[in-house]
Amino acid sequence: MSVIGKPLLFSYWRSSCSWRVRIALNLKEIPYDIKPVSLIKNGGEQHSNEYREINPMEHVPALQIDGHTLIESCSIMHYLEETRPQRALMPQDVYKRAKVREICDLICTGVQPLQNLVVLIYVGEEKKREWAQHWITRGFRAVEKLLSSTAGKYCVGDEITLADCCLIPQVFSARRFQVDLRPFPIILRVDRELENHPAFRAAHPSSQPDCPPEATK
Amino acid sequence: MSVIGKPLLFSYWRSSCSWRVRIALNLKEIPYDIKPVSLIKNGGEQHSNEYREINPMEHVPALQIDGHTLIESCSIMHYLEETRPQRALMPQDVYKRAKVREICDLICTGVQPLQNLVVLIYVGEEKKREWAQHWITRGFRAVEKLLSSTAGKYCVGDEITLADCCLIPQVFSARRFQVDLRPFPIILRVDRELENHPAFRAAHPSSQPDCPPEATK
Numbered sequence: 001m002s003v004i005g006k007p008l009l010f011s012y013w014r015s016s017c018s019w020r021v022r023i024a025l026n027l028k029e030i031p032y033d034i035k036p037v038s039l040i041k042n043g044g045e046q047h048s049n050e051y052r053e054i055n056p057m058e059h060v061p062a063l064q065i066d067g068h069t070l071i072e073s074c075s076i077m078h079y080l081e082e083t084r085p086q087r088a089l090m091p092q093d094v095y096k097r098a099k100v101r102e103i104c105d106l107i108c109t110g111v112q113p114l115q116n117l118v119v120l121i122y123v124g125e126e127k128k129r130e131w132a133q134h135w136i137t138r139g140f141r142a143v144e145k146l147l148s149s150t151a152g153k154y155c156v157g158d159e160i161t162l163a164d165c166c167l168i169p170q171v172f173s174a175r176r177f178q179v180d181l182r183p184f185p186i187i188l189r190v191d192r193e194l195e196n197h198p199a200f201r202a203a204h205p206s207s208q209p210d211c212p213p214e215a216t217k
Numbered sequence: 218m219s220v221i222g223k224p225l226l227f228s229y230w231r232s233s234c235s236w237r238v239r240i241a242l243n244l245k246e247i248p249y250d251i252k253p254v255s256l257i258k259n260g261g262e263q264h265s266n267e268y269r270e271i272n273p274m275e276h277v278p279a280l281q282i283d284g285h286t287l288i289e290s291c292s293i294m295h296y297l298e299e300t301r302p303q304r305a306l307m308p309q310d311v312y313k314r315a316k317v318r319e320i321c322d323l324i325c326t327g328v329q330p331l332q333n334l335v336v337l338i339y340v341g342e343e344k345k346r347e348w349a350q351h352w353i354t355r356g357f358r359a360v361e362k363l364l365s366s367t368a369g370k371y372c373v374g375d376e377i378t379l380a381d382c383c384l385i386p387q388v389f390s391a392r393r394f395q396v397d398l399r400p401f402p403i404i405l406r407v408d409r410e411l412e413n414h415p416a417f418r419a420a421h422p423s424s425q426p427d428c429p430p431e432a433t434k
Binding site (some may be wrong): 055056057058059066068070071072073074075076078079082083094095097098101102104106108109110112113114119122131136139141142145146213 | 272273274275276283285287288289290291292293294295296299300311312314317319320321322323325326327329330336339348351356358362363403
């Protein structure tokens with residue numbers, strides 16, 4: 001498989017980490033191809049020998065771009081930001097940049113890892129919803145508090161940033177695990193603001209080539 | 218409490234996330250004061266109303282600097298890097314920067330959150346060692362693989378980077394949970410390389426003002 005030419009994103013339709021990168025690629029209008037990696041078929045294609053060579057963590061996403069293979073969604077988005085400055089997704093101001101990274105890190109280290117598929121398998125079918133609700137609710141309480149001093153139209157001010165790329169997929173996961181979102185009015189407002197944005201719509205799980213037909217309704 | 222003047226780090230001696238920031242501050246020779254936050258006393262001082270105003274995620278660290286309160290260790294380290302360029306902790310090359318962030322993110326999203334104190338409490342006393350060993354070993358397998366193509370004297374090449382600030386505290390946690398580190402020779406080599414570095418030694422849990430005397434041996 002060539003790594004030169006159009007970037008190739010190893011992605012799973014419902015993975016919030018893949019989704020973050022899809023949003024960033026779309027916002028920056030970078031054309032890319034998708035190679036679906038099913039996290040459930042055959043015990044998970046991410047555990048195959050072939051994919052482990054691409055991403056030794058056996059996670060999606062991975063991005064082949066500029067002759068390199070990159071992993072970890074936030075790292076990938078920062079690489080895109082540093083190499084494709086068009087449609088900046090980070091503010092210029094250092095304090096605002098810190099706030100964007102704070103929101104990203106809070107979601108990417110404090111929420112998502114605990115509702116990752118491998119963890120949910122370990123937790124078990126019976127307890128997994130309660131477990132996911134616990135950690136998402138806990139994280140959203142903190143995100144809502146941060147947003148109360150940073151949000152404009154979006155997470156940080158009135159420009160879309162990497163924080164929004166992280167937040168929107170996490171709201172989808174929250175709904176999937178039936179988290180009560182009523183205590184989080186700012187999160188809900190930003191989510192509503194972005195749900196019909198073309199870059200976010202095209203990145204949505206239901207718009208993905210590997211989305212099963214029964215999930216597109 | 219003033220937020221102007223010398224930076225104030227809210228830190229717990231054994232917290233790997235606090236430790237990362239202590240290393241970065243030391244490497245950059247930024248003088249700072251420490252305000253210890255005990256994660257165990259009185260059910261955890263990080264859950265107090267006073268601290269929740271500082272860090273709504275109820276985690277350490279938090280850093281008061283330049284009139285701002287910042288949270289999330291990687292975000293804080295990037296802020297230091299952007300505002301205090303002396304003794305750079307990120308390479309200039311965009312690809313190497315991506316590799317540094319990859320290693321940081323792999324540890325900060327794929328390993329540390331799963332052996333965080335709040336998670337271990339949820340997992341329970343009986344199962345916590347096995348749980349921590351499982352996730353640390355899984356993550357270190359991936360880190361070792363990444364290092365096989367990035368490491369020089371340190372994680373990425375021959376200069377100390379943010380990746381090293383994240384790796385060393387994670388190795389300490391691995392030992393604490395009695396993870397078998399023999400399969401990870403590069404991780405062990407980088408750890409040995411840095412164990413006597415003054416900035417790393419001064420940031421070590423045993424050098425902290427809140428380290429209990431019985432743990433300093």
